[in-house]
Structures are given as C-alpha cells and as structure tokens.
Amino acid sequence: MSVPLSQMWAVTSYVLTQKLRGRRRFPLVLMLEPLFRCNLACAGCGKIQYPAQILRKHLSVEQCLAAVEECGAPMVSIPGGEPLMYPEIGRLVQELVARKKYVYLCTNAILLAEKLAEGLFEPSKYLSFSVHMDGLREEHDEAVCRDGVYDQAVEGIREALARGFRVTTNTTLFDGADAFRMREFFDAMMELGVEGMMISPGYSYSKAPDQEHFLRRRRAHELFSTMLSNPKRRWKFNQSPLFLQFLMGKQDFECTPWGNPTYNVFGWQRPCYLLQEGYAATFQELIETTKWETYGRGSGNDKCRDCMVHCGYEPTAVNHTFGSWRGFRDTVVATVTGKF
Amino acid sequence: MTEESLEGWAPEVGDAISLEELVERAFDYRGNVTVIKTDGTELEGYLFNRDRAAARPFVQMFDRAGDGPHDIPYSDIRTIHFTGKDTAAGNSYAAWLRTKGASKPASGGA
Numbered sequence: 001m002s003v004p005l006s007q008m009w010a011v012t013s014y015v016l017t018q019k020l021r022g023r024r025r026f027p028l029v030l031m032l033e034p035l036f037r038c039n040l041a042c043a044g045c046g047k048i049q050y051p052a053q054i055l056r057k058h059l060s061v062e063q064c065l066a067a068v069e070e071c072g073a074p075m076v077s078i079p080g081g082e083p084l085m086y087p088e089i090g091r092l093v094q095e096l097v098a099r100k101k102y103v104y105l106c107t108n109a110i111l112l113a114e115k116l117a118e119g120l121f122e123p124s125k126y127l128s129f130s131v132h133m134d135g136l137r138e139e140h141d142e143a144v145c146r147d148g149v150y151d152q153a154v155e156g157i158r159e160a161l162a163r164g165f166r167v168t169t170n171t172t173l174f175d176g177a178d179a180f181r182m183r184e185f186f187d188a189m190m191e192l193g194v195e196g197m198m199i200s201p202g203y204s205y206s207k208a209p210d211q212e213h214f215l216r217r218r219r220a221h222e223l224f225s226t227m228l229s230n231p232k233r234r235w236k237f238n239q240s241p242l243f244l245q246f247l248m249g250k251q252d253f254e255c256t257p258w259g260n261p262t263y264n265v266f267g268w269q270r271p272c273y274l275l276q277e278g279y280a281a282t283f284q285e286l287i288e289t290t291k292w293e294t295y296g297r298g299s300g301n302d303k304c305r306d307c308m309v310h311c312g313y314e315p316t317a318v319n320h321t322f323g324s325w326r327g328f329r330d331t332v333v334a335t336v337t338g339k340f
Numbered sequence: 341m342t343e344e345s346l347e348g349w350a351p352e353v354g355d356a357i358s359l360e361e362l363v364e365r366a367f368d369y370r371g372n373v374t375v376i377k378t379d380g381t382e383l384e385g386y387l388f389n390r391d392r393a394a395a396r397p398f399v400q401m402f403d404r405a406g407d408g409p410h411d412i413p414y415s416d417i418r419t420i421h422f423t424g425k426d427t428a429a430g431n432s433y434a435a436w437l438r439t440k441g442a443s444k445p446a447s448g449g450a
Contacts, residue, residue, distance in 0.1 A: 046428075049370040049427040049428040050370060050386065050427055051370075051371055051372045051386050051404075051424055051425070051427060053385070053386065053402060053403075053404055053405060053406035054386050054388075054402060054406070056406055057402070057406050266388045266389060267389070278367075278389055278390065278391065279388065279389045279400075
C-alpha cells in the first residue's frame with residue numbers, strides 16, 4: 001500500500017474517532033463533482049449525458065467548501081466531468097489543502113501539463129492527481145473512445161511528477177479486460193513513477209452507452225484473482241488491500257453507500273456515487289432520510305446485485321480494518337507482505 | 341442493450357399512465373421535458389429530482405437557461421411532455437468501434 005503515513009494516520013484517527021462517538025454512518029471520502037462537463041465522451045461513463053444548460057452549470061467554490069465542511073470527511077475526491085475544466089479548480093484545491101483535506105483530483109490529464117504550466121497548483125502532501133488510465137495505450141484509447149489520450153495522459157503524469165506532485169492512477173475495468181495486459185500496465189505505471197494505483201470494476205450505468213461490457217461478479221473475481229495473484233513487490237496500490245482481496249473473492253463485504261457521499265449541482269445524491277435515485281438538500285438530510293436498507297447486495301436490489309465498485313466497498317474494507325482484530329490483522333499482513 | 345427513447349413522447353395523465361409514473365419517467369429521462377401545469381402555464385427544463393414522500397410531493401427542475409431549481413408540487417402538474425433531445429440515446433460504444441474499425445482496419449480494436 002502506498003498511502004503516505006500522514007494520510008494513513010489522518011484516516012485512522014478519523015475513523016477511530018467516529019467509532020468512539022458511536023456514529024453508525026459516517027463518510028470517508030466526499031465525492032465532489034463541481035461540474036459534469038468533460039472533454040471526453042467515454043462509452044462507460046454515465047456522468048455526462050445531460051442537456052446543454054446542465055453541462056454549462058458548475059458549483060461555486062463557496063458551495064464546494066460548504067459541502068466539504070458539512071460532510072466532514074477527511075478525504076475529498078474531485079471527479080466530474082473533467083475537473084481541470086472547472087474555471088476555479090486552482091482556488092478550490094488551494095482552499096481544500098488549507099483545510100488539510102486529502103484531495104484526489106481525478107483527471108483524464110489531457111489538460112494537466114497545460115494547467116501545471118499555468119502555475120495553477122502547488123505540490124502538497126494533501127494533493128494528488130489521480131489520473132484516469134484504463135490500461136495500456138490500446139486499451140485506454142479504446143475505453144475513452146479517442147486515440148492519443150494515453151500518450152497525453154503519460155505526458156501529464158511525467159510533467160506532474162517532475163514538478164514534485166503526488167500522482168496516482170485510477171483504472172476502471174470492464175468485461176474483456178486481459179489480466180496479463182493489466183499486469184504489464186501495472187509495470188508501466190510503476191516505471192513512470194506514480195505513487196500508487198487504484199483499480200475497480202466498472203458499474204453498469206443505465207445511461208452509459210456501453211451496456212455489454214460491464215463485469216459480473218464471478219467474472220470480476222476471476223479477472224482480479226488472475227491479475228493480482230503473485231503481485232510484484234514494486235506494484236503499489238493506493239487503496240485498501242482488503243478491498244483488493246474483496247475483488248479477488250477472498251473477502252465477502254456488503255456495500256457502504258454512505259461512505260463516499262456525492263455532492264454536485266443537483267445536491268446530495270441518493271444513495272451513492274453511481275445510482276441517482278434523487279437528491280437531498282443537506283448532508284444531514286441525505287444520511288437521515290435515505291432508505292439505506294434498500295441498497296447493497298443483501299437488500300436484493302437488482303441495481304446493486306453485481307456492483308463491486310470502490311466507492312461502495314472500499315469504505316467497507318476500511319471499516320473492517322478498524323472494526324475487528326481479524327480485519328486489522330489481514331490489513332497488516334497484506335501491507336507488510338505485499339500479498340493479497 | 342437497446343432502450344427505446346421517450347424523446348417526443350407527449351402523454352396525457354389518465355388510465356394509461358398515472359402522474360406519479362409519468363414523473364418517474366421524466367426523472368429518469370436525460371433530456372429536457374416540458375411540465376404543463378394545471379393553470380395552463382408551462383416550464384421547460386431538466387427535471388432532476390422529485391420527492392413523493394414529502395408532505396406536499398414536488399419535482400425540481402433547472403429551466404432551459406439553467407436557472408433554478410424550480411420546485412413544482414405534483415398537485416400543480418397536469419402532464420409532462422418529453423420535448424428535449426435524449427442525451428443518453430445513440431452515440432454508442434459499438435458505433436465508435438465501427439468508426440474506429442472503418443478508419444483503421446488493420447489496427448484491431450476490441
């Protein structure tokens with residue numbers, strides 16, 4: 001695991017504090033979507049299919065900060081849309097870093113080199129560029145439906161690393177992914193010098209154009225088992241090892257949909273980052289009025305049946321680490337040995 | 341998967357579809373709709389939220405200019421027409437693969 005010690009400590013102390021306070025449902029990562037606009041139109045993405053007036057809208061920095069304060073999560077992930085297209089992204093990141101929030105700026109990196117050259121960001125242990133990379137050149141360009149994007153992303157990563165920024169990658173895998181090509185991809189990312197990688201199976205958005213290539217649970221276990229068995233020591237993953245074990249079928253977790261709450265131009269999204277079943281005006285309303293028992297695999301909800309996505313299960317994995325001796329032991333063993 | 345688009349659909353609330361069902365369809369639609377109110381006025385825009393469980397059930401919309409949200413009680417709605425382009429329809433992954441294959445037949449693809 002490649003998460004810096006200071007971040008591990010911040011998350012650990014936060015989770016333990018919530019548990020000591022007896023808080024049953026608490027957020028771990030705020031998914032802050034300041035806009036839906038994007039400079040790509042990936043087939044697997046259900047985030048950008050909106051009328052023009054919605055794509056033109058974006059949150060103000062003040063709205064973003066109010067959501068961050070209200071939510072209280074120690075980490076803030078900024079997806080979208082493409083956050084580097086957000087006109088106030090520099091100021092937003094600066095304000096979040098000043099509040100000591102660990103920020104993952106999720107970007108396709110097409111604009112990264114340009115924005116870095118503009119001096120929009122300063123290196124900080126609180127800021128990590130999480131670059132969308134769905135595999136090696138051929139696989140990535142196919143996933144984002146545009147040739148040349150892999151090379152642009154690599155250029156952006158190199159530029160960010162050269163300037164002293166933390167850089168991670170985030171990878172979404174669909175049916176048909178080749179485990180051995182992915183192992184080559186992990187090698188390539190490590191050679192580039194990224195701090196760590198995040199991987200997750202995709203979710204079948206009902207509005208995403210590509211409905212045929214999402215992974216079903218059994219196939220996902222097979223794929224991730226092949227991909228992550230005998231992992232190389234130099235592979236670093238910026239996520240819970242228990243979540244990786246869950247992807248391999250070695251842990252049986254239930255979803256924690258409130259773990260990564262989502263805020264965007266519509267409000268607080270129910271129930272999670274992936275499903276859109278409505279919106280709450282406040283975070284408190286989201287937590288108190290969402291019928292959480294109707295979501296997750298155990299609920300029998302068809303929409304949740306095959307979902308194994310990190311935003312629902314990574315908080316469960318973290319909770320498991322701090323919720324039982326077995327979970328803590330499994331995490332320590334996987335972290336020390338590098339085996340999943 | 342193919343899903344028939346509701347684009348252009350102009351139903352009336354009645355035996356065929358209830359107001360509650362129509363609101364759900366509009367909420368699920370990724371395009372602008374036109375809400376026709378009981379007083380004869382109309383509001384066109386994106387219907388992004390609804391709350392049937394509220395004391396006074398309502399929908400929320402951003403209008404075509406992006407202003408809002410506008411809250412409209414269910415009781416003020418006569419019907420909803422699907423007047424805007426369905427942004428989730430078409431533009432498929434398969435179509436992209438076909439385009440890619442046509443332009444670069446020797447380079448493989450999926």
